[in-house]
Amino acid sequence: QVHLVESGGGVVQPGTSLRLSCAASGFTFTSYAIHWVRQAPGKGLEWVAVIWYDGSNKYYADSVKGRFTISRDNSKNTVYLQMNSLRAEDTAVYYCARDNLAAAVSNFDYWGQGTLVTVSS
């Protein structure tokens, strides 16, 4: 069955960097776009970024544009989120989610369990 497993979260200081990974299994990875969605403690869901099935297109929320980079390695069935210049407001559980489509946005039909990123001095 479909599995998405996030890793790489932790406690970091403001201004530093962190790279999250999302390892996928149980489906044809190269047929789906993948998103990152985050949730600050006690808050709602915030879409962060998406990458097309082949990495050809990437889109970001304004709140992370220029600081975060989404990428994928289709040989490893893994999507990454490189987070630079981290701020306290980036503190959240970060989920990766599979889009139902390869090269467009639609619904998020499978989600990982999330990884917690805490930005604090």
Add this chain to the structure above:
Amino acid sequence: DIQMTQSPSSLSASVGDRVTITCQASQDISIYLNWYQQKPGKAPKLLIYEASKLESGVPSRFSGSGSGTDFTFTISSLQPADIATYYCQHYDNVPITFGQGTRLEIK
């Protein structure tokens, strides 16, 4: 960016009640609207896609309707397992945005 306004923000109902949540988009999004359920400490789960289509394996007491700017999510007969927070989400374009969520409690 398209804003999604969800109401109410919280709701208390009894087992067996019919529950309705609304979501309004700041501009026409056709039927590009999904609904998710999130239980505490868990990832969200897709319930309804394209405004009214029931995701495979989701109980038929859940339903969705609407198009354009106004959408409705309904639980026909509330069950204890339905206690969760519910979110609408548009996908008309990027950036994708979610409603602020509706926290559903049992009375």
